[in-house]
Amino acid sequence: MSVLRPRTLSARYARTAYLFLLPAILFFAAFFYLPIGNVVSTSLMTGPQADRFAGLDNYAQALADPAVRHSFLVTLAFAVAVVIGSIVIGLALAMALDQPLRGRVAFRVMLLVPYLTSVAIVGLLWRNILDPELGVLNRTLSAAGLPEQQWLNTHPLLTIAAVTLWQGVGYTMVLFLAGLQGIPETYHEAAMIDGADAWRRFWRITLPLLAPTTLFVSVMAVISGLQAFGQAYIITNGGPGDATDLSVFHIFNVAFRTRDFGYASAQSVLLLVVIVAFTLVQLRAGRRGEVQY
């Protein structure tokens, strides 16, 4: 049979490739695509058991729901802060640790450790540090004669974005570091001979040649920013009020607190569409700016 015994060399290569891919395809099918299909079908249902057909009612309701809109805007603001912070701080740290410093390996490890820690532990850790009355941060500020801050009450969204950056920026740094080390030194040497200063070399050589890394970092940061959940769940419980009601946290509450699985599923599908749309736009825009060398 032709399927089992391909006639051409390329067909045989293709068969081998598909066989290697098969476990991953089965894994994704079982644990991602089937649940996604299940969510899409649930999004068309209503009731506490999601057992009554509702058509597209859940989608219409979600698009008109001010709470959904609010949580999406909160999430968008959070994602923007995380994306910009990841790129700027990650790149700055990578450039600093790309220099021949003493102990730079130790610094790199120290910066990467928070990324390896679970969001639950990081959340509990920062919740205690930021406690306005008993937290270490305000005690330190007070000891230094500085005014104490209500971090989680006055700027809750910014605070959880900062905690997210603290946790994830080590990973971004490693990516940028790999990108920096992939830029041939000869470009910098040639630019220096031509009289370019460090600032000019950064803008004209380093940054353009880091475009693929920057694109990857920004795509991943947007996806993880829009999917953020643990920060709101562990640190703020979505509050104060609904100030940190991130989309996934909102969806979780709709599903498991108010017990409307159909409505939660519809919101999940809409969020998926938004994430895919953002990613496509980023990929298209990013590819246009790529520089070949």
Next chain:
Amino acid sequence: MSPNLSRRDLLRLASAAAAVPILSSCAGAPPAQTAESGTFTAYWNAGHDYQAYRKVIAEFEQANKVKVNLQKYQWPDLRTRLLADFASGTVPDVVEEPGGWVQEFALSGNARSLQDYVDRDGAAIGFPADWRPATVERNSYQGKVYGVQLHLTCTLLVYNKAMLSEAGVEPPTTWDELLAAARKLTKGDVYGIALNQDHAYANPWLLQAGVRHYDPATRQVLVPHDAAVAAMQFQADLIHKHKVAPVPVSSTDYSGPQKLFSAKRAAMIITGPWDLGPIRQTSPDIDLGFAAPLENDEQATNAAGTSLLVPAKAARPDLSWDFIKRITALEVERAATKEVGMLMPRVAWAELPEVRSDPAIKAFADALAVAEDSSQEVRLTGQFGKFDEELKKMYQSVLIQNEPAAAAIEQFAATAQTFLR
């Protein structure tokens, strides 16, 4: 490079999109373990795994030749797991719930009526005669019993006797006295009182102002409106106007006031028996005082506490009922109170020597006489989840963000109208 997406890009994109974890979470959590014939599964609160219960469980195992799988969760995780179980159809044999779920799940058809067992065994075990009537009512739906109250708790004003004595302050009995006391007790980095970020702690204030969460006759929330505004504003003013209480911080943790109290940074807190253990453990030198429930329009506090329910699809309801009977026996209540100071729902429990001789337990036990369940009417609408979520937003916007109570309650009422129609 071409700006067009290659097939590989699309595959990558599809993989990234597939990483949306919420989708898989909403599609249902991993199914519960299949109920094995030799295993009896109980979902339990992580903080309620008492030796007194372990002893009963051992007896239950021996009598029924089963192994009890006591799965312990925090309440939000227990709920997530249970709802996923309802969806999958593989359910535990018995569930401890935090109050309110019995009627919710009876309404949705997920809880089994225990009325047939109550009719058969009720007289022998003293149910419902020996249970406080409110605890039977909150576990019944359409005249049938769906759950049995396991613990019955309430909140009181707990104070540091030394601090009050030093400031020459008597334990307050009214809101005005509370404010006056808190003013005298606030000095330096010590607050007179610490309020909780958890909106459930608004209930005693609302009840003392004569406010009900929901009036089914008029379909209005937080009635009477003016009293609700006054109750919420009074709490906010303690923080923002009189500055005798710190601004609470929104989180999933309700132990903030207890930690401040234990650190002697707050002289008074409103709490239940669950905070006494941590206070005594971390600050054994604090001499605890217990005030009677405060009085405003009326003297009241909120009734809370856990109950046991049996899922409708539980395979062995006879065993589940036997478990419930054993673990709610008076002797078990006595042992649990002796072990951890937990309050119990039996009328006979309140008269036990262990209860009458312990000042802390006695204070709470006496307060149960004026403890009320504030959310029963909302629960029976089937919309308690949404109501509670909106109540949380309102409470935090007033207490933490200092929004005027009148505006916040108006907004809350308008939102509640959309789903309580």
